[in-house]
Amino acid sequence: MNRTDPTAPSPDLVEEDARGGVHNLVTRGFLPPSVDVTPAFTHGTSVIQNSRVKIYDRASQPVKSMPYTNPSGFNMASLKFDMSTTPATSTPSPVAAVVSGGDVSKMVVTPIDISFDAPLSSHPPVEQPKGGATGGDDTNGGDSSTIHNLRRNVEKIRGYNELLDTYSLHQFIIRKGKTLSDTPEFISFQRTTEDLWGSVSTSIQELEAMLTSYSVPLAYVDGQKLMKIAAMDATTRGTTELLSCILNMDEVSSLMRRPGQRYKGSQGPDLAVVLIQSVWRMFLTKKRLKNHHGNEDAAVIQRIYRSYRCFSQLQQRLKLVREADLRIWDAQMQRFRANWDTMKMQRRVVVHVPSFASDDRTRLKMDNFSIRQNLQMARMCAIADPNVDIIYISPFELSPDIQRYQVRLLQLGGITDPQTRIRMLHPENVDRFPEHFSLTTLLLYSPHCLKKIKRFVRGKNAYIVTGNVGPEDKRLAIALQIPLLGMDPDKALLYGTRSGGKRIFMAADVNIPMGAHDIYDEDELIQSLSKLIAADVDQNEWLVKAYPSKVLSHVRANVFIEPSGGVHITSAHDLFMSPANKHLPQCALFPQTSVPYQAIRVRVDALVITSIIGYASIDYMSFADPKTLVGGGRPRQRLWAMQVVPGLTNTAVSFVMFAFLSCSQFNPITGKCHLQVAAPPPAATSATVAPITQAQKAVETILSARPPNGAVVCGPERAYMVLDYIYHPNMATLHFSTFFNTCRLNGVSFDLQRAIGAAFILADSLTAGVMGLMCIGENDKEAFRIARQAVELIGDQVGVQALPDSLSGERLGNFPYLLAIVKRTFDLTRHIVRQVDDISFRDDDASVATYTVAIPFDFHERLSHMSAKTGKNAVCEVVQGEKTSHTQLYHVQLPSPVLKGADGSIKVTAYFTRILTPLPAAIKQSEDQLVVFHAPHVLPSPYATVTQTTRIKLPSTHIERHSTVDPVSVKGSVLTYGPYTAVPGGAPPSSANELITVHFQHNEPFLTMTSLVKEVDVSMWGRVSTEEVVDVEHTGAALAGGFSRFEYSEHDAVSASFRSFVAVLPKHAVNVYYRDQIGNITTSALSDLSNGHTELVLEARYPLFGGWKTQYYLGYSEPTASVLVHANDRFRLEGHLSTCVEHAAVDDLTLKVILPQGATNVQVTAPWLHVKITHTTRRQSFLDAGRPVVILKKTNVVPAHNDVPFTVSFDYPGQYYVYREPALVVGACFGLFVMYMALTRLWNQARQSQTKQD
Known part of the structure; x- marks a missing residue:
């Protein structure tokens, strides 16, 4: 293309233009810009060829070599020249030429050949270029040969360094605290550890500093080991690790252990000064501390002495105060006895305090103690005497309903304005x-109430009537400054015992059982029994029995002993004892008909005892004498x-209420009560004294022993039955x-016209569930009929059986003793299943001494513990018996046989473990746990059963499904099957149509200890140590999927896991x-409970789900005096078998x-089933010569095993045997000291004698 004239024709393409290339042709216009030149690059021999790109594998990529930064292309640090002398040559050097005066410019530069010893065949000879040696080409050829030789030698050096880095031990030297860094070994070590050189250099510096401080002259260091230690964390690297790198450790360690070696270093003087200062400061501090302790001991001695002096002064003051109170007490009681005949005819105030003064153990065992003290509200019926005003002290504030009821009761008796x-x-x-x-103690601690009583009795004749007399009643009389109508508290404590009562009866010549009194221990019991057997030789058989069957009845006579000395019988009752405790009366019947009344009257008249006044009751027992x-x-x-x-008993107070309601009169000659049909009016009535009614006369005669004002004609007879204490918790709903x-x-009411019916004794509101019942009839049979009708009515209103207690699971109240039922209960609220069988039985052919219980094989495999009690709450022994085709039998040994008919x-209570089966077996974290329970619908028994009822108590109301073995009912979380009647004995317990299956929700933790090793170390030095090694597993439904802490926090309320x-x-x-x-267990909380125990809560970092496990150790100590009991030259240790963790089942203990x-x-x-007891010989340690060990092994353990402790008793040489080991140590030390002194003196004498001979 012509650039000058675009219209000119294009020039011809010649061969010279083709050689210019494609780019030249496009630039000059021979090829248009849009033409595709790709074929030109795909064929021929073009410089640029166009071909398909080859894709290589990543793994075949060559590893890049580390670039060298030195100008020569290799590491110059390891390069060394050969400084050996070269042989002389004939060619003069330029320096020599200069010295000889030659012309330097005319000299020729001769290259120096640096060669190394190597095989000749390593490199081929270098070809010299052709031509003269003085031309410019010769000079360039010489330089090229020199560089080539230099590179060839460098390659040799590089190969040597690589061999040194690979096969060297890298051991270097530290001399006088400095590392010799110019040795090939150290240079190679530095080269190989250049990636960790920072840590290695720090370690070397620490090693140098340590060797410098101890002035170690020479140490050989293992570089390989030092490199491993340098890779460790600097905080975990210590002196021991650094010293382990030294090869000549023996020499270095012996030098470092040399005394004073650490002070020979560069900082030795400073360290010596610091040590001297610290020792001196320690001495001064110890001296000051000793003086401080001396001052503290002096202060303690002074404080103890001051306390002792104050205590002695307080004792003297208390003694003087008590003596003054005693004088006041004696004076006012003497005045009271002297003025009694006048006081009982005048206006007076009676302070009634129905207190029950007894020891703390007795009061703690009584349920509803405060309400029991208030059961004598019938004392207020004493206002039937117009000369009597009453102050009644109640244990608590009476509700308005009770006050209105009591006022209404008094108004029905004829009191117009009570x-x-x-x-x-x-x-x-x-x-x-x-x-x-x-109550008396509480009254003494209530000053406002005392002030009210003093204000009310001020200027009036007054005295106190208490319940069971105690020492606090005497203090109350002194505080109020009014006399006490009752026994002296000191004498009451004595006469209230069986031994004290026998003294009274022996002085009055009253028949008492043959026996001994004032027995305080087992030795005296044996001696007294031996004397009785020897004295009564006519007795062929002596049987010690708690409830002898020959006893016919129990009789109680209530008496009143006037301060002036008169003894009066106020009433006599037949007592009916409680089935649970035959020493405790449950109800009383008046009049008594079991023994002749004249026999009681004669014996009571003989009880004219000096210094005993007030109310009292005498208990008799009648029996059949076969001789x-x-x-x-x-x-x-x-x-x-x-x-x-x-004191004034409940039976005596009930007779007051009976006489008040029925307006009857007690006949002291016959011992019966009769209605008063006529009473002539008094001759004159004082203006200040109200008219006396018939009821007032009757009560006045009972309480004050004052003769009536007129003759009374006996009317119809009346009898009554009283149940002074009926406790039923369900009455709170009424x-x-x-x-x-x-x-x-x-029809349960009282007829005032006929004086027949039932009257309730209310001690508190019905919400307390306590009341009393008095039933009055024309005779004892009618009174008993009315009482039965009233009890059945209460049973219909609130049910016969009370609900179980939420804590103990036992049923409260005494109402079931009147009407009993039989049933079986499964408690499934926890993973340990509890089965409670209440069984009533009777044998019309023979007496029953053993009752047999059957357990199915499926249940017996998981049976953990079984216990039995009688209806009287007496513990029975359970013995494993034989096997049948379907069940395992257990024999319950009754403490006393049940008589024929x-x-x-x-x-019977049984505990089972691992009997609840999770279904499904695995659940997610947020799902509820469901379990399945199978059991026979009736109790397997070898005896025919009249009626059976099975109750299943579940932890929640969520029930997936349950068997419908009619009759069945569901109420809340309780399933009830039955009652089933006429169940035959010996039937197979588990056929397909007789099993109960319950599928229900159970989110309670399945806390199971697969292994528990409990070690109790008994020491006579004051401590008993206990340690538990526990392996815990959650045996519920396994966790499906992973664990999410967020999800756990969201669904914590319904999770089946546990973490505490x-x-x-x-x-x-x-x-x-x-x-x-x-x-996992990182948190704990220790707190004291109200019952004195200590509660420890262990919190886990992660909760335990089904199948998860953990392990922990738990230990504590107890004072030896609280665990070990010493009696009769033997020591007895009592302890719990299982763990102290609540609701835990143990597989292997x-x-x-x-x-x-x-x-x-x-x-x-x-005292458990299936316990293996082994005795090992000795357990030796460096502290003793051997201690006996007792090992108990048991499987399938539950918390119920802790209800009955195990006992280990042993003999111990004496109280001073414990000091045997310290005495041996002290004696051995003293013996060595004496031996050393003797040898020293002998050595000195030998030296002196040898010196004299020389």
């Missing part, structure tokens, strides 16, 4: 003290006086007015510790009891 003559008070501080405090026969060959009935009950309306509609009852362990430790537990191997050294005659008592 509110003006009665003051109902209560201690204002009753809520600030424990419930088991007696003395009467007409018809019947054994003669005999009467023995058993005990004296000081409304006050609704209950009494229901009673009236059903008599009704007996037992309560609650352990209730003993009362005196100290030094509590725990540890966890994996660190091993208990080791390590006794102190010297213990002999070891005896173990383990």
